[in-house]
Amino acid sequence: MIRIIGVHYTDYLPMRPEHAEFGVTIDFIRGRSDPVQVFAAMTDLLAGFAGMDRALIGAIAPGAEPVTVIEDVEAASITAWIKSRLEKVEDDALKSLDWKKQVGVYLVKAKYRVIEFLDDRLKAEKQERLKQLRNDLGELAQEVAPAMFAPEIDPSLLLEAMNKVQAAKGMLTHGERVTIRSDDAGDHAVDITSNDPIEIEVLEAPPDSIGGGDTEMILLIKKADMLGKSQWEFKHGSSSFRAKIADEDWLERFHRGQERIASGARMRATVTETYSYTAAGDLIAGDHEVKTVHEIILPTDGIQVRLDV
Numbered sequence: 001m002i003r004i005i006g007v008h009y010t011d012y013l014p015m016r017p018e019h020a021e022f023g024v025t026i027d028f029i030r031g032r033s034d035p036v037q038v039f040a041a042m043t044d045l046l047a048g049f050a051g052m053d054r055a056l057i058g059a060i061a062p063g064a065e066p067v068t069v070i071e072d073v074e075a076a077s078i079t080a081w082i083k084s085r086l087e088k089v090e091d092d093a094l095k096s097l098d099w100k101k102q103v104g105v106y107l108v109k110a111k112y113r114v115i116e117f118l119d120d121r122l123k124a125e126k127q128e129r130l131k132q133l134r135n136d137l138g139e140l141a142q143e144v145a146p147a148m149f150a151p152e153i154d155p156s157l158l159l160e161a162m163n164k165v166q167a168a169k170g171m172l173t174h175g176e177r178v179t180i181r182s183d184d185a186g187d188h189a190v191d192i193t194s195n196d197p198i199e200i201e202v203l204e205a206p207p208d209s210i211g212g213g214d215t216e217m218i219l220l221i222k223k224a225d226m227l228g229k230s231q232w233e234f235k236h237g238s239s240s241f242r243a244k245i246a247d248e249d250w251l252e253r254f255h256r257g258q259e260r261i262a263s264g265a266r267m268r269a270t271v272t273e274t275y276s277y278t279a280a281g282d283l284i285a286g287d288h289e290v291k292t293v294h295e296i297i298l299p300t301d302g303i304q305v306r307l308d309v
Contacts, residue, residue, distance in 0.1 A: 020081035021104045021184075022111065024049065027177040028078075037171045040223075042078050044168035045178070049111055051161030053084050056110045059141035059153050060103070105184055106144045110137055112185045118162060118169075118198070119191040162198050167231065167242065169195035197231075214291060219267045232290070234267070243271065243288040250293040264299035 024045055028038050084107050117133045137153060169192040172178065178190040222240065223233035231242040245251055247269075253259045261267075270292040 020083050021182060022049070022082040022084075022108045023079055023181040024082070025079040025177075025179045025181065026172070027179070029175050033173070033176055037173075037226075038078070038176070041168040041171040041178075042080065044164050044171070046080055046082075048161045048164030048168060049082065051157060051164055052111050052114055053107050055154050055157035055161055056107055056137070056141075057103070058157075059137070060106065060144050102144045106140055108182045108184050110140050112180065112182075112188060113137060113140070114158075114162060115165070115180060115188065115190060118165060118194060120194045159198060163242075166195045166197055169193075214270050214272050216294075217269060217271050218297070219269060219271075219290075221261060221265050221267055224261060234288075241288050243290050245290040245293065246272075247290060247293045259296065260298070261296055262298055266297040266299075267293060268295040268297065269293045 024042070026038055026042055026045075084104060113133065113136050117129060120129075134153075141153075169178065169190065172192045176192070178192055179187055180190060181187045217236055219234040219236050221232065222235050225232050225245075231244050233240065233242050250259065254261075267290070269290045272289045272291050274287045274289075
């Protein structure tokens with residue numbers, strides 16, 4: 001269950017609802033913070049933490065689905081209180097466990113551990129930090145179900161969730177803060193400056209990444225990066241993906257207001273695709289980068305605005 005409540009952070013700390021297990025607070029600057037960016041960041045944070053739950057629960061309850069629900073939204077600084085519950089638990093052995101307490105504590109502690117990894121405060125080799133993260137998550141899973149399951153976390157699900165959180169952190173500016181809080185693990189100030197995407201090679205260490213080459217595409221622009229801090233979001237056919245725009249000349253003109261986009265606009269661009277695979281040859285992820293922007297197609301009357309690039 002998720003409850004989003006509004007607070008004046010300078011007056012008092014947000015109070016935890018009775019049944020909530022995990023809280024996320026974005027403390028913003030009144031009169032200065034961009035409300036679109038703040039709410040977009042909260043949306044991505046909630047999506048990221050929900051994705052973590054889906055990935056983490058696979059270590060103890062394969063086939064089970066964690067569920068969260070939004071109760072209400074109010075103005076002021078934002079705190080989201082989260083409680084996870086499971087659906088589609090088919091194993092009789094699982095049903096006999098005290099999931100209400102055990103699973104909640106596991107998911108909270110595991111999310112804290114992932115956030116600590118993303119904060120990158122321990123200046124060690126990434127593979128060493130990753131090894132420690134995997135060990136810690138495995139130990140947490142075995143505390144819940146020590147004899148029944150081998151802790152196997154889907155790396156692709158975890159990667160997607162982690163990068164949702166990284167994208168949310170990248171939307172926030174100096175003076176804005178993110179804090180996660182729980183009774184079991186206390187309060188933790190998230191480092192919003194450590195927001196680089198997690199590469200699939202770091203998470204899974206696959207033996208091979210295959211470049212799919214450059215392809216010219218027409219992409220629907222779902223979300224633009226107005227501040228130059230995060231990736232754009234595009235839709236191509238039925239597929240959606242985030243991508244960095246590497247065309248610095250076009251980006252500079254766009255951020256100066258010299259290039260126009262509108263709701264429903266499309267971008268004709270050359271896109272570089274790279275695919276990453278596990279040791280077994282299974283596709284883990286496809287990465288995209290907009291290499292060159294050729295043209296913006298505005299929705300009004302099919303007018304096309306051609307760019308000189």
